[in-house]
Amino acid sequence: MRLRFWPVFLRNFLVWRKMIIPSLIANIAEPLMWLVAFGYGLGALVGEVQLGAQKVPYIVFLASGSICMSAMNAATFEALYSAFSRMHVQKTWDGIMNAPVRLDDVLLAEMLWAAFKAIFTATAILFVMLALGIADSWKVLLAWPILLGVGITFSCLALIFNALAKGYDFFTYYFTLFLTPMMFLSGVFFPLDNLPEGVRWVATALPLTQAVSLVRPLFMDQWPEHVLLHIGILTAYAVAAWTIALHLTRKRFKQ
Amino acid sequence: MNSAQLHCEHLSKRFGDNLVVDDLSFSLYPGECLGVIGPNGAGKTTTFRMCLGLTAPDSGCVTVFGEDMPSQALSIKSRLGVVSQFDSLDPDFSCAENLLVYGRYFGMKRADIDARIPGLLEFAALSHKADAKPGELSGGMKRRLSLARSLINDPLLLLLDEPTTGLDPQARHVMWERLQQLLQQGKSILLTTHFMDEAERLCDRLLVLDHGRMIAEGRPRDLIAAHLEPDVVEVYGGDTQALAHGPLREQAQRIEVSGDTVFFYTQTAQTLLQALAAYPGVRSLHRPANLEDLFLKLTGRQIREGA
Secondary structure, three states: OOOOHHHHHHHHHHHHHHOHHHHHHHHHHHHHHHHHHHHHHOOOOOOOHEEEEEEHHHHHHHHHHHHHHHHHHHHHHHHHHHHHHHHHHHOHHHHOOOOOOOHHHHHHHHHHHHHHHHHHHHHHHHHHHHHHHHOOOOHHHHHHHHHHHHHHHHHHHHHHHHHOOOHHHHHHHHHHHHHHHHHHOOOOOOOHOOHHHHHHHHHHHHHHHHHHHHHHHHHOOOOOOOHHHHHHHHHHHHHHHHHHHHHHHHHHHHO | OOOOEEEEEEEEEEOOOOOEEEEEEEOOOOEEEEEEEEEOOOOOOHHHHHHHHOOOOOOEEEEOOOOOEEEOOOHEEEEEEEOOOOOOOOOOOOHHHHHHHHHHHHOOOOHHHHHHHHHHHOOOHHHHHOOOOHHHOOOHHHHHHHHHHHHHOOOOEEEEEEOOOOOOHHHHHHHHHHHHHHHHOOEEEEEEEEEEEEEEHOOEEEEEEEEEEEEEEOOOOHEEEEEHHOEEEEEEEEHHHHHHHHHHHHHHHEEEEEOOOEEEEEEOOHHHHHHOOOOOEEEEEEEEOOOOHHHHHOOOOOOOOOO
């Protein structure tokens, strides 16, 4: 059997390869600036973070959360703005579907491509963190499959909004109502224990929280707890989001 | 018997309250160029999309190469070439890369695609632009690149949706030449167009659509002969009412008034022109009836906008 999504994935890869330098800077430099400014700047004020029974240096606390956030952002931007350009503005998808490739194949390629962008970005940041000595446990390498999971989940979620969008402006809702709260409520910048109880319940159920809960202990040279539960929740988000995105995208193209 | 390459049977499609395609049946035979003409909103593009399996008909069926669309869409599309109304070229790739990337969608091997690229660029008169990106090309070049791209899989049948819309006369003529070449190579073409000269020049057979229904079908010359008088005399600059209702009536089989122009459809053009000499100050144009006259007779002169 021929993997029909593959040439579509390869197409996106070839375009990206042409613009790798600006793309790298956008995807890696910005998260690193956050890390340096907040990690060292704010870290000097905060010192250590109380996490259960132990204390963690703020830079390690932040690094483990922000790498998940970077994966989320990379996947989201690709599956919203870039996918929308290809689908709606450039009509790339229409061209592809005149060849023997189905809409489902195109959507799968876009999803995997956005996940690839996420894992590429996260990997590059991970290497920088290892080089800076922020992370020093070999266990951080196990964060890799979790970050891929983050990429897949958030590209599926973004593709739902891609299917509904009439223009780029629509994505502002997604960022304001969904992604920004996610950034602040998933324990990236501060521990969830400090939040009021009601908000904490919501926060515990968010997809990014699952990833942070899994990745942070690895940065502290420890093993995460409730691994299957967190992976299960993240997977459930991904499967549900993919199902909805596929349904809505098919509906959009039925006209 | 079904030796048709493309066969549509009793196709209907409704969008909301609007019946866009209404019980449409037609066939396209090997080596033939079949033109679909009609005003805006006549259902051309919807029919085109149903042939590609992109829009599902409410009733009726489409068969291509004897296979059912859309259930066998992938098998059909591997032998089909498509140029849609709007260019969907990849702006980030050069002309050659556009062809390469598109060939991969057909599951073609790199070496096989590479072997075809120079010939296709030459066919599109774009050999010198192999490394240029679509943004650097003129409208005509882009359309020819789209056509070349649709040929990457060496298709038997081409579906072209308004392939020359928006092109200048030079670019249109080059496009027509290329389409003629493809027909000579034995390929079949389904073509939708707004341009009657294009339809007359390229198409062996025409379907005239209006409001989703087929209102005429046949060879361009036969259609003109069947529906129209051989000559048209257009008269401008006089009192249109007096001209249309005066003694000149006798010399025309049919008279139409549109704005300041009176159209006399006649079998006795010479007598009519002599009679016109009695009307000083009017200008006239005598010409044979063409497809455009037929089109306007069948679909009316009112403008179709917002459709």
